[in-house]
Every structure is written in structure tokens, then in C-alpha cells.
Amino acid sequence: MIYAKYFPVLKVTVYVLLLGAAIVPVLYRGVSEKSLPDFVVDTVTALDAAPAIMKMSYACEDCQVPSVHGANVIEKLDGGLLATWFGGSREGGKDVVLWGADYSVNTQTWTSPRRIVGPAETQAALGRYIKTVGNSVLVRGVHDELWLYYVSVSVGGWAGSSLNVMRSTDDGKSWSRPRRLITSPFVNISTLNKSAAIHYSDGSIGLPVYHEFIGKFAELLRLDKAGYVWDKTRITHGRHSIQPSVLPLDTQQSIALMRYTGPSPGHVLISRSMDAGQHWSADEKLKLPNPDSAVAGIRRPDGSLLLVFNDTEFGRNSLALAISRNEGASWNTVKHFEQGSDGKGEFSYPYLIRARNGEMHLLYTWNRKRIRHASFNDQWVDGGKP
Amino acid sequence: MSVLHNMLPLLGQVLLLAVLVTLMLGQWIKNIRIRQGATALLMLLGLLVPVNGLSVAQWLRSVVGDLSVLTLLVFLNILMQRLFNFSLFGASSRKLLLVGVVVIGVMFYPLALGLAAYDPYQLGFLPVFLSVLLISTSLLAWFRNHRDLAVILLLPLVAYNLQMLESTNLWDYLLDPVLLIYALVQTIIYLKFLRNKQNRSAT
Known part of the structure; x- marks a missing residue:
């Protein structure tokens, strides 16, 4: 009786x-x-009287594995560099792991590659089958910690990828x-x-990502200070x-430059945002060719933009640097890092950063065998001889 | 945090396993006690016994992904019905829920997978609008006397507020492809049933 009397009250409660x-x-x-914060814009300026610098080396010359790809790099707190890339017997293979190496500004040399993380550690931590790992991007957090965002695949090819993250409080040592x-x-x-992250004024991160399952399109992930998708x-x-x-x-405007995966002939794609990345215009083709290959860009403190891309309609045997002085509307190719004359060779997947001293560092895949490192400054870009 | 984030998803996989096992065992084992025992045993094996380094639940998780809170409730209801002859929610609420899943799911997934510029998945991050919509629907269900449905609609939101899954997106607490497939199959079966009924009454 009591149960029947009080049950409706209990249900409501x-x-x-x-x-x-x-x-x-x-x-x-x-x-x-809160409303979306502003972009943090790079204000690092180069020394006016510095001589032109252009040095070519390898982040890994002896990469310890037959195939390497997908390099990225970040400046460390001591002014050196930390790079990571994936490598193994072949792209997508079960033995592929993420490798890393450090660059010393004093000796101007890279350390031997060391294993960072692979399918086994990822599988153990996530409690899921992990077949392989892929692209990675290093990001500096607001407390000077490092975040490593990397791709893993459980089933299928790259279209089956998911993102994972690790954190380092000792600048990438552990x-x-x-x-x-x-x-x-x-x-x-x-x-x-694939590409470098951008920073917001509230300490959150914008991570450019893309989707490959059924649709092929670009997105911008917003990550909070703890590395969670927001x-x-x-x-x-x-x-x-x-x-x-x-x-x-600037604090509100931005452009996204993208790889074109549609029918040939391909062109580098551009989209614009006027509200700190909340909305984007329909993509347009630039006059720059794109043979379905990755591009990398940065904004210089004087407002000019640099873009590293394969300036070919087919193949990736030429890697060039273009500059735009009108916010990406038009571009001029000014330099070449690689220019294979025989149509052979693959120089791809560029990743470009600007260090605090104004020097720029470019890493890219060299014939899938090595990771090439080019360091240069504004004077070289603007025509100075090293 | 990661332990908590692994508990509910693994429970989901075990429930999925149990539903599959129960549906299969129902064909061969008529004794309900034996069926209950066999299901419990297979659930435990699926959760605890490693095969090539991962449990069956973890292998399943690798393929189908994490299941939403709504899916867990639907699967729990199937198990309760099949093994204990007890329903967590009424037939009409279940029907409404599954039809809702189909209607939303067939629009949601193509858009979320890049069909257009609009991405409904974005609504699930900082989901004020989606939460208000859920709460309003729940209140509507409550006052329309679908009290069980009203409660069911709130549970994913509460789970989201407690961050019981890895995801920070409310959609992942509401919907997943396994639930959509199940809801589609059930809706098709129901529509066929309705058509047969109409045909019978016409003759």
C-alpha cells in the first residue's frame, strides 16, 4: 500500500x-x-644586418629503417630543435613507429634517431588493437610543455585513422x-x-586536421589547455x-592553404576566415600547381607569407618556395630546395617553422629514405647570397 | 580518468557481445536458467580472457568503436527482456526512440562525414543548444506520459556532464553507427509488419 502510494512521488523525485x-x-x-579568442600572431623579427643563411643537412641520414615520412619539427626551450617522423619497412606497415631526433644549435648536428612511440605502446595504453602509426605534430603548450599529436590506425588504411596525444614536461626527453x-x-x-598548430590568446590550440573517409576535407580542431577537444x-x-x-x-583573419586531391591538373587550394577560424570561405584554386601533395606555410613578421610546395603538375621531384605579399592572393616562386631534372625522386611533405631568432627550418621527406633539413633566414628568401 | 573512460566502453562491448550471444542461444537453449548462466559466462570470458594480447571486448572495441549511452540502454533492455522477461522501457517508448534514432541518424552521418559545409557534430561540443533540445524533448515526453522515454533521454546528458566516456562531444553519448543500424533494422521490420497487417485487413 505504502509502495503504491509513494511510487509516483518517487518517480517524480x-x-x-x-x-x-x-x-x-x-x-x-x-x-x-566565452566568445572565441584572438589568434596569437608571430612577431619574431630577424636581425636586419644578418647575412643570408642557407644550410642543407639531414635530420636523419641513416634513419635505421628503410622508409621514413611525415616529419615535423618544433623549437625547444634551449633554442635547439626536436623533430619526429614515422618510419619502418613501408608506410602503413605494422613495424612503423614514431622516431625522434634533437638538433643542437651549438654543434649544428642532429642526434641519432630514437624511438618515441609505436603501435605496441599505443595499443597497451588505449586498450584497442593498433596496426600502425603515422603523421605527428609537436605543439608547445601554455606552460611550456610539449604535446605530441599523432595518427594511429586500427583497421584499414589512413582513412581509418584516429588521433592520439602524449605530453612531455621535459622538452621531449620523456x-x-x-x-x-x-x-x-x-x-x-x-x-x-599534418601541419603546424596555431595558438589562441586564451592558451587554447588550433590543430589543423583533415578527413579521408568518404569525404576528403579540412577541419580545425580546437584543443583546450589540457589537450581535450573543445x-x-x-x-x-x-x-x-x-x-x-x-x-x-592578424588576430582575426587567417588563410588555410591545402593539398588538392581532385582530378588533375591540381592547384594549391586556399580558404579564408575573418573571425578567428570560426567560419571559412569556399575554397579557391591558386595559380600554384599541386600534384596531390602536401604544402607548408608560415607568415613572416613583415606580413609576407611563405609557402613550400611541389611546383609540378605530376610527381614530387621539385620542391619550391613561394612568397606572397598580398595575404595569399598571388604568389611568386622564388627558390627551389630540390629540382630533379630527370623526373625521378620524391621530395615531399614539407614542414616549415620560424624559430625565435628569426631563422626558418624546413623538414621534408627525401626519397622516402631520409629526412632533409634546410635552415635559412629572411635575407636568403629575399635574394641574399649565403 | 582513463580507467573510468575505459569502464563504460568495455561494458558496452560486453553488452553487445551478450546481446549477440543471447540472440543465438535463444535458438538452441530453451531453459532460461541455462541461457542466463551461459550468457554470464560468455560475458566474463569476453571481458577477461585475452586473445592475442587483447580481450574479445577490446577487439570488438577496435572495430566498432565506443558505443553511446543510449545504445547501452537499448542493449540492456534487450538483455533484460530476453533473460529476465523484464522491460526497462515500454514498447511505445522504444518505438519512438528507435524511429528518432533513424530520423536523426540518416541526416546526421552524411553531413558529419562531409556532404555539406554544415557539420552537425560541432553542435555536440559545448552543447548548450543540443542540451536544451534534449531537456525540452524529455519534458515533452514526460508530460505526454512517456515517462520512461523522458528518463532515457536525460541519462546520456547526465553521463556527458560526468564525462563518463572519452569523448567531449554530446553526440557520442547519444548516437553511434551500431545503434543506427539496429534502429534501421527494427524500423524496417516494424514497417513490414504494418504492411502485412494492412494487407491482411484489406483481404
Whole structure:
């Protein structure tokens, strides 16, 4: 009797409690949700009187494995560099791991490659089967910690990729266990990274990523200070644009330069945002050719933009540097890092950064056998002889 | 944190395994006690016994991904019905829920996979709008006397607020491809049933 009398009251009480547990955090989020912060724009200037510098070396000359690809690099706190890339018997192979090496500014040499993380450690940490690992991007956090975002695949090819992250508090000497990022509603496939991250004024990170399952399009992930996905913006849609390199032009404006994966002849794609990456214009083709290969860009403190790309319609045997002085509207090719005359060779997957001293560092895949390192400064870009 | 984030997803895989096992065992084992015992045993084996370094639940997780909270509730309901003859929610609420999943899912996935510039998945991050929509639907269900459905709609939101899954997106607590496939199959079966019924009454 008592049960029958009080059961409806109990049901209402449970429902009201559940409503409270559902509503209160929503109200809190609604009140605390802030408008999107500004981009942090690079203000590092070069020394005016510095002589032109252009040095070519290898981040790994003896890479210890037959095939290497997908290098990225970041400046360390001591002014040196840390690079990571993936390598193994072949791209996508089960023996592929992420390798890393350090560059010393004093000796101007790279250390021997060391293993950073592979499928085994990722599988153990995530509790899922991991077949292989791929592209990685190093990001500097607000507390000077390093984050390593990298791709792993459980099933299928790169279209089945997911992103993982590790954190280092000793500038890349040691890393935390990997953690998985959830970025897609369809079995959490397929999100890949390739290009350098951008920073927001509130300490959050914008990580340019792309999607390869059914659609091929570019996105910008927003990550909070703890490395969790906070928001996501679609840069393009459809089946023809991947690997965005996002360049903030000022605190609100930015452009995304992208690899074209549609029918030949290909051209580098560009999209613009006027509101700190919240909305993006429809992508347009630049006059620069693109043989379905990755591009890398940076903005210089004088406002000019640099782009490293394969300036060919087919093949990746030529790697060039182009400059734009009108916010990406037009480009002039000014230098070549590689120019294979016989149509052979692959010089691809460029990754470009600007260090605090104004020197620029470019890493790229050299015939899938080595990781090439080019360091140069503004004077060389602007025509000075080293 | 990662231990918590692994518990619910693994429970989801074990439930998926249990539902598959229960549906298969139902054909051969008529004794309900034996069926309950066999399901419990296979659930334990699926969770604890490693095969090539991972449990069956972990292998399953590698392929189908993490299941949403709604899927867990739907699977739990199937198990309760099949093994204990007890329903967590009524047939009409279940029907409404599955039809809702189909309607939303067939629009959501193509858009989320890049069909257009609009990405509905983005609504799941800092999901004020989506939360208000869920709460409103839940209140509507409550006052329309679908009380079980009203509660079911709030549970994923509460789980999201407690960050019980790895995802920081509310959609991942509401929907997944396994649930959509299940809901599609159930809806097709129901529509066929309706058509047969109509045909019978016409003759």
C-alpha cells in the first residue's frame, strides 16, 4: 500500500533529480561560454644586418629503417630543435613507429634517431588493437610543455585513422602514456594531422586536421589547455581538399592553404576566415600547381607569407618556395630546395617553422629514405647570397 | 580518468557481445536458467580472457568503436527482456526512440562525414543548444506520459556532464553507427509488419 502510494512521488523525485543533473551544467556552460579568442600572431623579427643563411643537412641520414615520412619539427626551450617522423619497412606497415631526433644549435648536428612511440605502446595504453602509426605534430603548450599529436590506425588504411596525444614536461626527453582524441562520430575515424598548430590568446590550440573517409576535407580542431577537444570547425567539405596549413594573418583573419586531391591538373587550394577560424570561405584554386601533395606555410613578421610546395603538375621531384605579399592572393616562386631534372625522386611533405631568432627550418621527406633539413633566414628568401 | 573512460566502453562491448550471444542461444537453449548462466559466462570470458594480447571486448572495441549511452540502454533492455522477461522501457517508448534514432541518424552521418559545409557534430561540443533540445524533448515526453522515454533521454546528458566516456562531444553519448543500424533494422521490420497487417485487413 505504502509502495503504491509513494511510487509516483518517487518517480517524480528521481526525474527532477535527473533534470537537475542535466540542466545545472548546461546553465553553467551557457553562462561561462566565452566568445572565441584572438589568434596569437608571430612577431619574431630577424636581425636586419644578418647575412643570408642557407644550410642543407639531414635530420636523419641513416634513419635505421628503410622508409621514413611525415616529419615535423618544433623549437625547444634551449633554442635547439626536436623533430619526429614515422618510419619502418613501408608506410602503413605494422613495424612503423614514431622516431625522434634533437638538433643542437651549438654543434649544428642532429642526434641519432630514437624511438618515441609505436603501435605496441599505443595499443597497451588505449586498450584497442593498433596496426600502425603515422603523421605527428609537436605543439608547445601554455606552460611550456610539449604535446605530441599523432595518427594511429586500427583497421584499414589512413582513412581509418584516429588521433592520439602524449605530453612531455621535459622538452621531449620523456612522454606520458598516449590518450585518444575523439574527433569523429563514425567509429572515431578518420582524422589525421599534418601541419603546424596555431595558438589562441586564451592558451587554447588550433590543430589543423583533415578527413579521408568518404569525404576528403579540412577541419580545425580546437584543443583546450589540457589537450581535450573543445570545438571543431569545418574549413572545407566535399572530396578534394586535405592537409590544411593555417596561417593567421592578424588576430582575426587567417588563410588555410591545402593539398588538392581532385582530378588533375591540381592547384594549391586556399580558404579564408575573418573571425578567428570560426567560419571559412569556399575554397579557391591558386595559380600554384599541386600534384596531390602536401604544402607548408608560415607568415613572416613583415606580413609576407611563405609557402613550400611541389611546383609540378605530376610527381614530387621539385620542391619550391613561394612568397606572397598580398595575404595569399598571388604568389611568386622564388627558390627551389630540390629540382630533379630527370623526373625521378620524391621530395615531399614539407614542414616549415620560424624559430625565435628569426631563422626558418624546413623538414621534408627525401626519397622516402631520409629526412632533409634546410635552415635559412629572411635575407636568403629575399635574394641574399649565403 | 582513463580507467573510468575505459569502464563504460568495455561494458558496452560486453553488452553487445551478450546481446549477440543471447540472440543465438535463444535458438538452441530453451531453459532460461541455462541461457542466463551461459550468457554470464560468455560475458566474463569476453571481458577477461585475452586473445592475442587483447580481450574479445577490446577487439570488438577496435572495430566498432565506443558505443553511446543510449545504445547501452537499448542493449540492456534487450538483455533484460530476453533473460529476465523484464522491460526497462515500454514498447511505445522504444518505438519512438528507435524511429528518432533513424530520423536523426540518416541526416546526421552524411553531413558529419562531409556532404555539406554544415557539420552537425560541432553542435555536440559545448552543447548548450543540443542540451536544451534534449531537456525540452524529455519534458515533452514526460508530460505526454512517456515517462520512461523522458528518463532515457536525460541519462546520456547526465553521463556527458560526468564525462563518463572519452569523448567531449554530446553526440557520442547519444548516437553511434551500431545503434543506427539496429534502429534501421527494427524500423524496417516494424514497417513490414504494418504492411502485412494492412494487407491482411484489406483481404
